[in-house]
Amino acid sequence: MGVRDSHGEATATPDPVEKGFATLNTIRIGVKAMVQKDGELRKAEILSIRQRKDGPSFYVHYVDFNKRLDEWIDSTRIDLSHEVEWPQPEKPEKKKAGPGNKAPSKNAQKRARAGSREVSATPDLLTGKNTNIGKAQRPSKAGGKENRDETPANLSVLDSEAISADVTPKPEMEDVDMIGVSFTDTKEEHEQGKMSREEEIERLRTSGSMTQNPTEIHRVRNLNRLQMGKFDIEPWYFSPYPASFSDVDMVYIDEFCLSYFDNKRAFERHRSKCTLVHPPGNEIYRDDRISFFEVDGRRQRTWCRNLCLLSKLFLDHKTLYYDVDPFLFYCMATRDETGCHLVGYFSKEKDSAEGYNLACILTLPQYQRLGYGRLLIAFSYELSKREGKLGSPEKPLSDLGLLSYRQYWRETLVELLIEPGRESMSENELAVLTSMTEKDVHETLVVFNMLRYHKGNWVIVLTDQVVEQHNKRLEKEKIKGSRKIDPARLQWKPPVFTASSRTWNW
Amino acid sequence: MGRTRPKKLTSKASIPVVREHDIDAIEEEVQNALQQIETGVEKAEESEFHLQAAINASAQGKVNEAHIPTPETVLSSLRYDELYPPIFSQPATYIRFSSTVEDCCGCPYNMTEEDDVFLKIMNEKRDAADRCTEDQFEEVMHFFEETAQTKQPFAAVDNPPVLSFTEIQDAMDAAVEESVKRFAKDVYEHWKSRRTETGNRSLMPSLKFETGQETDDTDPYVCFRRREVRQIRKTRGRDAQSADKLRRLRKELEDARQLVALVRQRELARKEMLAIERQVFLQRSEVKEMKRKLNLKDDDEDLINQKPKKKPTEAPAVQRPVAPQLRMPPKAGTQAAEDLQLLEDVQAEKENEILRDINQNIAKHIKWNEGYVDFTRAPLSPSPERTFQAAFRPAITAQLPTPPSSDSSENMMDTTLDNPSTLSLRDKLAPQTMVMSDDTSRMPSFRRRIGRGGRLFIDRRNLVSRCRVELDPWKADRFKYDQEDSDEELDFERDQFDIHIMQHRAIMMAKARDQAAAAAQAQAQAQRRLQADQTANNPGQTMGSNPGPGAIAPTPET
Numbered sequence A: 001m002g003v004r005d006s007h008g009e010a011t012a013t014p015d016p017v018e019k020g021f022a023t024l025n026t027i028r029i030g031v032k033a034m035v036q037k038d039g040e041l042r043k044a045e046i047l048s049i050r051q052r053k054d055g056p057s058f059y060v061h062y063v064d065f066n067k068r069l070d071e072w073i074d075s076t077r078i079d080l081s082h083e084v085e086w087p088q089p090e091k092p093e094k095k096k097a098g099p100g101n102k103a104p105s106k107n108a109q110k111r112a113r114a115g116s117r118e119v120s121a122t123p124d125l126l127t128g129k130n131t132n133i134g135k136a137q138r139p140s141k142a143g144g145k146e147n148r149d150e151t152p153a154n155l156s157v158l159d160s161e162a163i164s165a166d167v168t169p170k171p172e173m174e175d176v177d178m179i180g181v182s183f184t185d186t187k188e189e190h191e192q193g194k195m196s197r198e199e200e201i202e203r204l205r206t207s208g209s210m211t212q213n214p215t216e217i218h219r220v221r222n223l224n225r226l227q228m229g230k231f232d233i234e235p236w237y238f239s240p241y242p243a244s245f246s247d248v249d250m251v252y253i254d255e256f257c258l259s260y261f262d263n264k265r266a267f268e269r270h271r272s273k274c275t276l277v278h279p280p281g282n283e284i285y286r287d288d289r290i291s292f293f294e295v296d297g298r299r300q301r302t303w304c305r306n307l308c309l310l311s312k313l314f315l316d317h318k319t320l321y322y323d324v325d326p327f328l329f330y331c332m333a334t335r336d337e338t339g340c341h342l343v344g345y346f347s348k349e350k351d352s353a354e355g356y357n358l359a360c361i362l363t364l365p366q367y368q369r370l371g372y373g374r375l376l377i378a379f380s381y382e383l384s385k386r387e388g389k390l391g392s393p394e395k396p397l398s399d400l401g402l403l404s405y406r407q408y409w410r411e412t413l414v415e416l417l418i419e420p421g422r423e424s425m426s427e428n429e430l431a432v433l434t435s436m437t438e439k440d441v442h443e444t445l446v447v448f449n450m451l452r453y454h455k456g457n458w459v460i461v462l463t464d465q466v467v468e469q470h471n472k473r474l475e476k477e478k479i480k481g482s483r484k485i486d487p488a489r490l491q492w493k494p495p496v497f498t499a500s501s502r503t504w505n506w
Numbered sequence B: 001m002g003r004t005r006p007k008k009l010t011s012k013a014s015i016p017v018v019r020e021h022d023i024d025a026i027e028e029e030v031q032n033a034l035q036q037i038e039t040g041v042e043k044a045e046e047s048e049f050h051l052q053a054a055i056n057a058s059a060q061g062k063v064n065e066a067h068i069p070t071p072e073t074v075l076s077s078l079r080y081d082e083l084y085p086p087i088f089s090q091p092a093t094y095i096r097f098s099s100t101v102e103d104c105c106g107c108p109y110n111m112t113e114e115d116d117v118f119l120k121i122m123n124e125k126r127d128a129a130d131r132c133t134e135d136q137f138e139e140v141m142h143f144f145e146e147t148a149q150t151k152q153p154f155a156a157v158d159n160p161p162v163l164s165f166t167e168i169q170d171a172m173d174a175a176v177e178e179s180v181k182r183f184a185k186d187v188y189e190h191w192k193s194r195r196t197e198t199g200n201r202s203l204m205p206s207l208k209f210e211t212g213q214e215t216d217d218t219d220p221y222v223c224f225r226r227r228e229v230r231q232i233r234k235t236r237g238r239d240a241q242s243a244d245k246l247r248r249l250r251k252e253l254e255d256a257r258q259l260v261a262l263v264r265q266r267e268l269a270r271k272e273m274l275a276i277e278r279q280v281f282l283q284r285s286e287v288k289e290m291k292r293k294l295n296l297k298d299d300d301e302d303l304i305n306q307k308p309k310k311k312p313t314e315a316p317a318v319q320r321p322v323a324p325q326l327r328m329p330p331k332a333g334t335q336a337a338e339d340l341q342l343l344e345d346v347q348a349e350k351e352n353e354i355l356r357d358i359n360q361n362i363a364k365h366i367k368w369n370e371g372y373v374d375f376t377r378a379p380l381s382p383s384p385e386r387t388f389q390a391a392f393r394p395a396i397t398a399q400l401p402t403p404p405s406s407d408s409s410e411n412m413m414d415t416t417l418d419n420p421s422t423l424s425l426r427d428k429l430a431p432q433t434m435v436m437s438d439d440t441s442r443m444p445s446f447r448r449r450i451g452r453g454g455r456l457f458i459d460r461r462n463l464v465s466r467c468r469v470e471l472d473p474w475k476a477d478r479f480k481y482d483q484e485d486s487d488e489e490l491d492f493e494r495d496q497f498d499i500h501i502m503q504h505r506a507i508m509m510a511k512a513r514d515q516a517a518a519a520a521q522a523q524a525q526a527q528r529r530l531q532a533d534q535t536a537n538n539p540g541q542t543m544g545s546n547p548g549p550g551a552i553a554p555t556p557e558t
C-alpha cells in the first residue's frame, strides 16, 4: 500500500484498525471512508473539512492515488453505507516530548473541534481576526499523514493536527507552532533509517538539493485556480505563495515575469506596465520551434523565485526552503508575436557535488503531453556533453519524471544500439556517447529487459519490442517532423563560477 | 536454480549486441535477480496505482497506455490579446538580456478596484488640470508602502499602528517625485484605511521570508532562506590572506570616504565663494546705480570682475616648443579638477626640466659646433618657439566633428591626468583641421601670450560677433569644477559644448566661404573689367582662398 512516510514503521507494532459506521456528523479528520471517484468507490482519507452554506465540504486524499488528485468533495460523494476506518487514538508518550504545555492543550482543543466541527470550539488564538471557520480551518488540515492504513501507530489526531498546525497561514498561529510535537513525531518515525528534520535541513544546506523529505510536503493544496497566459490551470500541490492567496478563487500569473496577483484589476494594471517578453536571461539555443534561455538564480532572483513558486504547484518534492542563488535555470520557450512563452524548464546546480546534471524539471501542465519534456531532458544531456561530463537527474523523481526519463533513456540507447554494423558495445561507451551515467545505462538496459545472460555470456538484446517502438517513433517523426535538440544551434559554454563567487555567494 | 553465477559485468566490458531472434531461452532466475532496480521515485509513491499501471504498460511496450492522470487545463476566458500585446520581434541573433523583473515592471504597486473607486472620487473634487493619473496614484501608494516598510520593518511581528502622515512627510526628500508630494495628502487617508483593514500588513501580497524566529523552521510559507556560506578549509595562511584583504579593503574604503569628505569641503568653499561673489556683484551694482544717479559716464565695466584670473600652474619660464597642446586654453572636456592641479604643477615642472635640458643641449651643441660649418642635411631643428609662440591659431583647431563616443567620456578624468592622451586627442583632431580649413587666415583665430607676472592673455582675431568664446579660459574656468560632480552633468556639458561648437563651425564655414566667394568674385570681376584682354595673373591665389567645391553649404542657424 502507499505508505508514504511510514514504510519503516509498517513493521512496527501493527495495532488493529478500528472500523465502524459513521455519519456526516461523526466524520472527522483522519477518517478513511469510501468515496465516489470517477464512477467507482475508492478509499479516501479526510484531510480537511470546511463549512459551506450548502453543507460541509471535505478535502480528501485517495489512497494509492497521487496527491495531485486530492480534491474537495461534497458530502454526497461519501458512501456511508460502508464502514469507515477511524483514526488511531493518540499515543500518550508523544505528548511528553511536546514543546511545552501549550501544544497539548491546543491539540486537545483542536481535537474537540475536529470531532464536532464546532466553530466556537476553535480558540481565538487560532482564528484571530478571521472568524471564518472555513478559512481558518482549511490550511490547518494539511494532515498529510495520508496512506496511514498500515501504520496505526500514527493514526492519531494529535499527530495529524500537530503537523497541520505548522501549516497554517494565519500569522497569529506562528508563535504556537507545534515544532516540538511534529519534530518528535518525525524523529520517531525516522528511527528506522529515515532522516530527521535536522538532518534533512542539514542535507538541504550542504547538498544544494532542491528536493526534500516527504514529511515536509504533506499539505492541502493552497491555491484554488491559476490563470496564466491563455490557460486556466488547476494547481496540484501546495506552494508557499502569500497565505492570503488561498482565499481567492483565481490567482493570476503573468506569463512572462511570472509575477502573481490575487486581484484581477491589479494583474491587468501590471500587464499594462510590464515589458518583459521572454525569460530574463541569455538565449543559448534557438531552432524553428523553441528557444532556451539560461537564467542565473543569483542575477535574476525575483524571476527565479517566481518560477520556483509556480513550479512548486506541480512538483511535490521540490523544496523552496532555500534561495535560488546556487542554481541556473534553463527555460524552454515557444515564440510568437507576443513573446517567448515559457513551456518548461529545468534547474541545474552551478556546482553539483553529486554530479547531478539536473535538479528539478517541469513542463507546465498546459504544455504537457506534447513532447516538450523529452526535449528538456535531451537538452540537459546536451549540456552535459558540452561539459564533457556524465550526468543524472537528482532524486527523487516524480512519477511523471520517471516515465519521461525511462522513455528518453530507452530511446536514446536503442537509437545507438540499432545503428547498422553495431556488433558490440560496453556500457561505458554508451555512457560516454549519451552523457548518461553508467548506472543509468545499466539500469535502463535491465529495466527494458535488454541485458541478458546467455550461454555464459552477457548480451545486449534489441528486443522485438524496443525495435518496434523505435520504428514507430521513426514513422511518427517522418510525419510530424522530428523534435530533437540540434547541438549545432547550442551557443553555450559551461559557465565558470570562481571560488569566491561560490564562497561569498556573489 | 543451482546454476553457476553469471560473470561479473564491468562497465568497460564490450557486450555483443544481438536481436531477440538470435538467442533462444532466457535464463529466468538471472533475469529476475536483475529486475530489482530502483526507480528513483519516492518509496511511498512508487506503489501508486497509476504509476504502477504506467510502468507495467511501458514494460509491455504499450507506451500509449502509460498514462498518469493529471488535473485538467482549460482555455481561459480572459482576453489574451488585450493583456499580451503583439510587441515581440525576434532579433536575428540570440537574445542577450540582463534586466531584472524589477527593471521591467514599472511601479510595483498595482491598483485594485477599491483604489479605482477612491481615485475617481478624489479626482472629481479636483480641477481637470490637476487630476491624479493612475500612474501617479500608484507612485503615491508605492511610496507609502515603501516608507512603511522602511520605518516599520517588523510590522508583521510587533503590530505598530499605521504610519502617520507626519512620519511619511519626514521621508519625503528631494528624491521623491513632485507628483507624489502633490497627491500624498489626498491619498493618505485612503491608504491608511486600507492598511488598517489588513492589520497594517503590506497591501502588495508578499512572500514570507525568514524572521529569525524559531517558528520559521516549521512554517511552510517561509521560503527562500539564505543558504549559509560554504565552509572553506581554514589554514593560517588563508586567515592571513583574508585579514590582509580585509585590511586593504578597509583602507580603500577609508580613502574613498576621505575623498568624498574633501569634495564636500571643496563644494562648501565654492558655495561660500559664490555667495561672496554675489555680494561683490550686488555692491557693484550699487556703485553703478550711484554713478548713474551722479550722472557719471559709465559702461558695464563695473559689473564685471576685472581681475584677470591668474594661473598658478603656468610657469612663466616655460618655453615649450613641443608642448603647446598642453597649454591650450582649457576646453570644457579636459578640465582638471582642483585636487588634480598639484599633478599639473608637477607635470609643468617636469616639462620645464626637460625643456631646460633641451635648451642646454642646444646651447652645448651650438658651442660645440662653433667655428664649424654644419653640412648635415637637417641640422638641429631650430627651436620653433619664436615662430610658434606668436602665431595665431585658427579657432577650429579644437572642434570635434561629431559628439565623442560615450566610452571616451569615461576616460575624461584620465585625459587631464596623462599627457599622452591629451596629445593623442589633439592628434586625432589635427586631420579634421586640415580638411576643414583650406584657408585659416579668415577664420577666427586666437593667440595666447603670457605677460608679466605670468598673466595670461588671449588675443582674438577675425572674431564674429556671434562667436561664443568657448575657448576663453575665464569662462571655461568657471565650469572647471563642475565636471566631475556627476557623470550625467559631465555628458550634458559636453553635449552642449559639441552642439555649440558644431553650430559655430557651420557659421564659420558659411561665413568664410561667403566672404571668400565674394572676394574672389569681386576680384575676378575687377580684374576682368580692368584688364579685360589680359588673363588673370594670379588665379591660383583666388582659387586658393575658396573652400573646396564639394563643401555643402550649411544652413544658417534658425
Ligand SMILES: [Zn+2]
Pocket: A254, A256, A257, A258, A259, A270, A271, A274, A275, A276, B105
Ligand atoms: Zn509582468
